[in-house]
Amino acid sequence: VYTRKRSEFGRPCSFSDRPAKVNVDIPPDPSMASDFVLRNPVDSYVQHTSDMSEHEVNTERVEVESRGVNHVEGGWPKDINPQEVEQTIRFRKKVEKDEHYINTITHLGTLMEHCVKQNNAINIYEEYFGEEEVAEVEDEPPSAKTINVIRDPNITKRTATHLSWHPDTCKKLAVAYSSLEFQQNTKDMSFDSYIWDLENPNKPELVLKPSSPLVSLEYNPKDSHVLVGGCYNGQMAYWDTRKGGLPVEVSTVEVSHRDPVYGAIWLQSKTGTECFSASTDGQVLWWDIRKLSEPTETLVLDVTRKGLLENALGAVTLEFEPTMPTKFMVGTEQGIVIACNRKAKTPPEKITSTYSGHHGPVYALARNPFYPKIFLTVGDWTARIWSEETKESSIMWTKYHLSYLTDGCWSTVRPAVFFTTRSDGTLDVWDFLFKQNDPSLSLKVCDEPLSSLRLQDNGCVVGCGSKLGTVTLLEISSGLCTLQRNEKTLATAV
Amino acid sequence: MSLKRSSVQYTPSYITLLCLLCNREKAEVEETLKRIQAHKGVIATIVVNAEGIPIRTTLDNSTTVQYAGLLHQLIMKARSTVRDIDPQNDLTFLRIRSKKHEIMVAPDKEYLLIVIQNPCE
Numbered sequence: 060v061y062t063r064k065r066s067e068f069g070r071p072c073s074f075s076d077r078p079a080k081v082n083v084d085i086p087p088d089p090s091m092a093s094d095f096v097l098r099n100p101v102d103s104y105v106q107h108t109s110d111m112s113e114h115e116v117n118t119e120r121v122e123v124e125s126r127g128v129n130h131v132e133g134g135w136p137k138d139i140n141p142q143e144v145e146q147t148i149r150f151r152k153k154v155e156k157d158e159h160y161i162n163t164i165t166h167l168g169t170l171m172e173h174c175v176k177q178n179n180a181i182n183i184y185e186e187y188f189g190e191e192e193v194a195e196v197e198d199e200p201p202s203a204k205t206i207n208v209i210r211d212p213n214i215t216k217r218t219a220t221h222l223s224w225h226p227d228t229c230k231k232l233a234v235a236y237s238s239l240e241f242q243q244n245t246k247d248m249s250f251d252s253y254i255w256d257l258e259n260p261n262k263p264e265l266v267l268k269p270s271s272p273l274v275s276l277e278y279n280p281k282d283s284h285v286l287v288g289g290c291y292n293g294q295m296a297y298w299d300t301r302k303g304g305l306p307v308e309v310s311t312v313e314v315s316h317r318d319p320v321y322g323a324i325w326l327q328s329k330t331g332t333e334c335f336s337a338s339t340d341g342q343v344l345w346w347d348i349r350k351l352s353e354p355t356e357t358l359v360l361d362v363t364r365k366g367l368l369e370n371a372l373g374a375v376t377l378e379f380e381p382t383m384p385t386k387f388m389v390g391t392e393q394g395i396v397i398a399c400n401r402k403a404k405t406p407p408e409k410i411t412s413t414y415s416g417h418h419g420p421v422y423a424l425a426r427n428p429f430y431p432k433i434f435l436t437v438g439d440w441t442a443r444i445w446s447e448e449t450k451e452s453s454i455m456w457t458k459y460h461l462s463y464l465t466d467g468c469w470s471t472v473r474p475a476v477f478f479t480t481r482s483d484g485t486l487d488v489w490d491f492l493f494k495q496n497d498p499s500l501s502l503k504v505c506d507e508p509l510s511s512l513r514l515q516d517n518g519c520v521v522g523c524g525s526k527l528g529t530v531t532l533l534e535i536s537s538g539l540c541t542l543q544r545n546e547k548t549l550a551t552a553v
Numbered sequence: 554m555s556l557k558r559s560s561v562q563y564t565p566s567y568i569t570l571l572c573l574l575c576n577r578e579k580a581e582v583e584e585t586l587k588r589i590q591a592h593k594g595v596i597a598t599i600v601v602n603a604e605g606i607p608i609r610t611t612l613d614n615s616t617t618v619q620y621a622g623l624l625h626q627l628i629m630k631a632r633s634t635v636r637d638i639d640p641q642n643d644l645t646f647l648r649i650r651s652k653k654h655e656i657m658v659a660p661d662k663e664y665l666l667i668v669i670q671n672p673c674e
Contacts (some may be wrong), residue, residue, distance in 0.1 A: 171657060
């Protein structure tokens with residue numbers, strides 16, 4: 060500890076001169092020279108340039124916001140009170156008498172009249188030549204390019220588990236974020252899910268604040284303001300985007316699922332308020348969102364048809380086709396796909412058939428929009444195509460990949476094309492009319508595993524969500540999304 | 554029309570003459586504006602001065618002031634763009650076609666003539 064008396068502070072230093080003194084003297088040691096060899100010739104470079112150093116600079120992103128201006132009243136001169144009608148009338152009359160005003164207005168009036176008449180005479184946007192014949196489709200190699208990347212704005216990144224496009228505009232995307240790792244929820248992980256507007260990928264358009272992270276999220280196809288979400292704790296919640304980010308209603312905990320709700324889909328009904336959900340606790344519940352306090356119907360996924368919850372298989376994915384409103388399919392954790400009929404009289408009869416073929420959970424289940432009897436399942440390391448009639452095995456399957464497949468869906472415009480995502484961050488596009496052993500296009504989207512996939516209704520843009528919450532939007536080349544002339548006939552033949 | 558100011562007696566008849574002449578020119582303006590308004594598809598005609606005061610309008614005050622304020626800024630921006638590209642050039646007319654109608658603005662140093670028309674299609 061260094062101490063010093065206060066009175067001794069500020070004293071002048073007294074320096075003194077001293078002659079040079081040798082402190083250390085190390086003589087060379089010739090014996091060490093044997094460790095070294097003389098180098099001859101020596102390489103040396105000479106360059107007549109000045110030394111430069113390289114630095115990177117990136118400006119901070121400026122937050123820009125668009126705001127409107129509401130003009131209420133013009134810039135009246137100081138002596139005129141705009142509320143006084145007489146004064147304003149007098150001012151106007153004064154201006155109208157001004158010579159300059161008269162000249163200007165006559166001149167501008169002629170200009171304006173010319174344009175007004177022009178508008179009335181021809182319609183400049185008229186289509187003069189009818190739709191020209193579409194040129195022959197070139198055999199270009201299929202490709203896709205990233206058009207947008209949307210990142211999770213939180214610091215702790217969560218997986219983008221489900222994507223849902225806005226039903227009408229296709230410019231908005233609702234993404235559900237949650238962490239599906241068992242007990243990995245850190246305290247500061249936020250529960251929010253976002254609705255993004257593609258015009259503004261930096262800031263979410265709406266923040267949805269559930270009481271527990273959302274695992275699945277779907278827009279109502281009939282009413283584009285309403286969304287239903289399935290939570291990590293098994294509850295169901297629904298939002299109205301006109302009312303803000305808090306759920307309008309949440310189902311009661313006692314009657315909801317006991318495991319994360321992996322699938323939630325809207326049903327076709329006259330009121331447009333019915334939906335159903337499935338979870339790994341083995342139940343499929345039907346809800347009416349006007350009354351979320353209890354489900355309208357339940358079904359236990361027991362393959363032995365006894366309705367026992369202990370035997371039930373956990374559901375991982377749900378599928379519903381609006382054209383066949385009474386039938387739906389569930390993909391389970393055990394690798395079995397169960398086809399069910401909602402309108403069956405007794406609960407055991409509700410389960411019509413099962414298809415087993417996967418070794419692991421069936422992560423995605425989709426019917427072909429053109430041929431509803433054909434459906435696609437994605438699970439373990441393969442994707443399989445099934446026909447409803449053949450119950451023994453799938454009619455077509457892909458080879459075993461190195462990484463397991465996480466999600467898949469059919470193309471909405473071409474009956475023979477489907478997409479799959481893998482856990483090594485690759486998106487595969489398969490065209491089984493063209494090549495049946497390999498994907499026709501394989502794209503590395505990102506380094507982390509891809510967790511969800513959703514195709515826009517027009518078939519050109521596909522959104523993939525990854526484990527770190529990044530949603531990448533890709534536009535696929537027109538060769539993969541325009542219908543070929545004989546494709547439908549060829550696909551039926553298959 | 555310019556009149557000599559010197560050595561004129563402001564008799565009542567003379568003043569009437571002056572008023573008539575002014576009114577005639579003012580009537581010209583009236584006629585022009587009425588003619589424009591009468592064209593097919595024209596929804597509204599507005600004359601605004603550089604301070605945003607509506608001199609003549611066929612719409613209600615709040616809408617007019619809104620148009621005046623916003624279009625004034627746009628005209629300034631458009632004019633500066635045209636002049637930045639070529640300093641000898643200047644803005645003569647601006648047409649904005651939107652889904653519902655077309656807004657045509659004829660700018661001047663002091664005044665703006667705005668016409669909103671629904672083109673026939």
